[in-house]
Amino acid sequence: MSALHFSRVVIVGVGLIGGSLALSLKRAGVVGTVVGVGRSAASLEKAKSLGVIDEIASLEDAARGASLIVLCAPVAQNFALLHALEPHLEPGTIVTDAGSTKSDVIMAAKTALGDKVAQFVPAHPIAGRELSGVEAALNDLYLGKKVVLCPLQENARTDVAAVRAMWESTGADCHVMSAVQHDAVFAAVSHLPHLLAFALVAQLVNAEDAALKLDFAGGGFRDFTRIAGSSPEMWRDICIANKEALLREIDTYEKVLAHLKTQIKEGDAEGLERVFTRASGARQKWGTARAAVTNVEP
Amino acid sequence: MSALHFSRVVIVGVGLIGGSLALSLKRAGVVGTVVGVGRSAASLEKAKSLGVIDEIASLEDAARGASLIVLCAPVAQNFALLHALEPHLEPGTIVTDAGSTKSDVIMAAKTALGDKVAQFVPAHPIAGRELSGVEAALNDLYLGKKVVLCPLQENARTDVAAVRAMWESTGADCHVMSAVQHDAVFAAVSHLPHLLAFALVAQLVNAEDAALKLDFAGGGFRDFTRIAGSSPEMWRDICIANKEALLREIDTYEKVLAHLKTQIKEGDAEGLERVFTRASGARQKWGTARAAVTNVEP
Incomplete structure (x- = not known):
């Protein structure tokens, strides 16, 4: 067993993002059981048959003994999910999310979790595909990708470190920013x-x-x-x-x-060309810099 | 020698589009000599050293004995080019272009060529890359691509057929539309x-x-x-x-x-979702249909 190990990870919303995280953690060998929670029984059964998750449970049951709960549902559901989770959230559990927006989920977490907000470490993996759903999940979706962490003042350093280590085990690089930024x-x-x-x-x-x-x-x-x-x-x-x-x-x-x-x-040909030249130069420079870092098509 | 053969093709503007056309015609074996005309001596020398063109000439010299003259320079130059070409344009020569806009070049051709406009067959190959210049030219750029022909009432049927056959020799499919359309x-x-x-x-x-x-x-x-x-x-x-x-x-x-x-x-979540759903569905359908036709990534 690696030094990093989560015995019970709960993925809430097992689609492209959540499913890829489950597969990546399994691939890295840092997870015991992955529990899937979601709205659609058919989609959860599909995730289980694909080996993305090991168990299906209600949020309440899933929370029992969870090391880590990751919110991967569309972001508008976060408040309701956190509100439902709060009574069942155990002291040793870390909660994090994978949402593309951060100020709103932090506000939702403060309201829904109260003092337990200290257990919530906001995060955003910068990865996606134009496909969605668990069938599109990949075990290397996060390899070489960036993850932004927006830790709260209330968070324990060790919890932030655990979420960072979890993402790094998928091959991602973590960066810290404020939610506003x-x-x-x-x-x-x-x-x-x-x-x-x-x-x-x-x-x-x-x-x-x-x-x-x-x-x-x-x-x-x-x-x-x-x-x-x-x-x-x-x-x-x-x-x-x-x-x-x-x-x-x-x-x-x-x-x-x-x-x-x-x-x-x-x-105004001259004016147009000025704007286009500036944009074209910047885009080409960005593409070249990015290709050098990620070794992918610019 | 194939039934289709152009003994002397003049490419005006030997960049990505013109250079790729020259390479494609050579690959198809339908061209004798390719003559390059352009503003930059260095770029023409480059084209010659890459084997894209065989000769470098002024527009006036290039026009002598030309089977086909293809305008591939940025579209704003077309009027000046056609105006300079007119006194030297021989009766047996077909002129065509590769510009992304058609109404303007037709107006320019009518003014600059007068009665000789009958020799001008407007065309637009739908191909490109975000790279430009002759170094980016490919001998298969037009393979499986569409070319739009906007023939003039004045054109001889045989001239339109020759331009169509020229493009088809590069692997492109030709379609006819009005310039306005x-x-x-x-x-x-x-x-x-x-x-x-x-x-x-x-x-x-x-x-x-x-x-x-x-x-x-x-x-x-x-x-x-x-x-x-x-x-x-x-x-x-x-x-x-x-x-x-x-x-x-x-x-x-x-x-x-x-x-x-x-x-x-x-x-207005419902309204937004309505627009996004319609767009997303249409884009996915387009991608699937396109992949089926072109066998490339949607």
């Missing part, structure tokens, strides 16, 4: 692009000549809209949970787009 | 996404905490912004050349985005 960063680099991609596809399918247009959509469209294939429920929740930071980014984006529109209208 | 389709599925991707990266690099944000940008950002690494000059020209259709698409997009913003502001 986290939410601003991800509104800009993740939530806004998802919203923009959904918006573009929505516009296209509502066009009169949608079929013709989709027929001639090429590789640029494919890459730009890949994230528009993501889970509607998950992204609905994220947009609302990170409302404030996202609305700020949308406001800025509307201004950038309005400026480009004016340049196009006025035929 | 073409410009509306590509404003929606290509020009708008490029503009939106440039805008997102421009917003990010202008942020105070740009470095932190870029550091945490993940796979969604990578795919969404890949096209923002494209040639600034080319896209500046396209945006201005297809101004009318693009402005219509931007106006619609602003409305779609404003609607989503209101839904987020009001916490």
Whole structure:
């Protein structure tokens, strides 16, 4: 047995993210039993038959003797889940989450858990696929990926260290940020692009000549809209949970787009080229830097 | 020698698109000599040393005895190129182009070529990479790709057939559309996404905490912004050349985005999910259909 070992891990929401975490912990050999909790009995049975989880239980039963409980359901469910968990949460159990937004879950945890909020260590693995559901889970989804930890002042150092070690066992690298900083960063680099991609596809399918247009959509469209294939429920929740930071980014984006529109209208070739050159250079530099670090396609 | 053969093909603008066409025609064995014309002597020398072109010439010299002249420079240069070409254009030569916009180049050709416009067959290969320049040229770039032909009433049937056969020799499939229809389709599925991707990266690099944000940008950002690494000059020209259709698409997009913003502001989870579900379903369906046809990643 490794020095790091969780005898009973509870995954609440066994989809892509939760399922991949279960598989990764099993692969790393740091977990005894994985218990799955979820809304859909069929999906939990599927997870069990795939070997992603070992047992299926209610949240109340799962909590008994749990070393670690990981919330992986769409973020809007966190308050209700934490509220239901609170009476059954034992002193030795660590709770963490895998949500894409952090300020909202911290507020939910403070309200729902009261003093027990000290046991809750907020986290966000930066990984995903445009596929969802447990069938899409991979045992190496987190390999080389970043995980952001937003520890609370109330957290015990050892609990934060355990959550960090748990993620590092999956091959991920951990980084610490404040929840506010986290939410601003991800509104800009993740939530806004998802919203923009959904918006573009929505516009296209509502066009009169949608079929013709989709027929001639090429590789640029494919890459730009890949994230528009993501889970509607998950992204609905994220947009609302990170409302404030996202609305700020949308406001800025509307201004950038309005400026480009004016340049196009006025035929301001020089101005347009200035913006495009700056963006293109930055994107290429980012791609090169990223390829050097992750050894993947830029 | 194949039934299809062009003894002397002139490529004006030997970058990714023109260079890939030259390589593809050589691979298909349907071309004698490929002559390169361009603004940069260094880039033409590079093309020659890579075996992409066989000769370098001025437009005037290149036109002498040419079977086919293909305009592959950024679209804003087409009028000046056609104007310079007109006195030297011989009766047996076909002229075509590879530009992403069609109404503008047709107007330019009518003005610059006068009666000789009958020799100009407008075309648009739907292929590209986020890399540009002759070093990025591939001899199979057009394999399985679509090419849109927008023939003029003035064109001889045999000239249209020759341009079609030329593209088919590269492995592409040809489709016929009106120029207006073409410009509306590509404003929606290509020009708008490029503009939106440039805008997102421009917003990010202008942020105070740009470095932190870029550091945490993940796979969604990578795919969404890949096209923002494209040639600034080319896209500046396209945006201005297809101004009318693009402005219509931007106006619609602003409305779609404003609607989503209101839904987020009001916490309208149901409304947001409705839009996301429709977009996500359409994107997944498109990806599946496309994968079935092209045997590539959706």
